[in-house]
Amino acid sequence: MKMPREMKEKSRKGDFERHTRWAPTCDYYDGESKVVIHFSGTILRYLVGMENGYTWYRLRAIRNLKSEYAIKLLEICAQWRDQGRSQVYTLERLRERFGVVDSYPTWADLKRYVIEKAVKEVNDRSDMSVSYEIQKQGRSVVSVVFYPKAKYQDDLFGPKPM
Secondary structure, three states: OOOOOEEEEEOOOOOOEEEEEOOOEEEEEOOOOEEEEEOOHHHHHHHOOOOOOOOOOOHHHHOOOOOHHHHHHHHHHHHHOOOOOOOOEEHHHHHHHHOOOOOOOOHHHHHHHHHHHHHHHHHHHOOEEEEEEEEEEOOEEEEEEEEEEEOOHHHHOOOOOO
């Protein structure tokens, strides 16, 4: 097992340097798919207050997703869920977000192999539903807007029995 990475910090005066391990102790539970990480007090001050400026979503929301495109779409949706609408993504920016810059050069291919499959998987297997709208310039698609919506707890398990 590799040792956890260290964080190096110099004093303002430069008279000392502190080396802090991110996680001095990690507990691995065989057969349970469980890891417990114990952080040092020094690291905790960096972790506390990280709510702002980061996209948060429950790991439970992505555990059933198989496609990397679905996971990336869920990240986009989680980032914009409170607004109910994502920013406008140009096709170039969308390809960057999905990591397919050199693949799927046409809108038809991008839509068929990436977006449609990711939307279907997110809608079927996560705690969010998403739809999207294309924006055209003439006859060409130039950008996409996603509309994420959190599913209610009841929706996750299907309709209530009568």
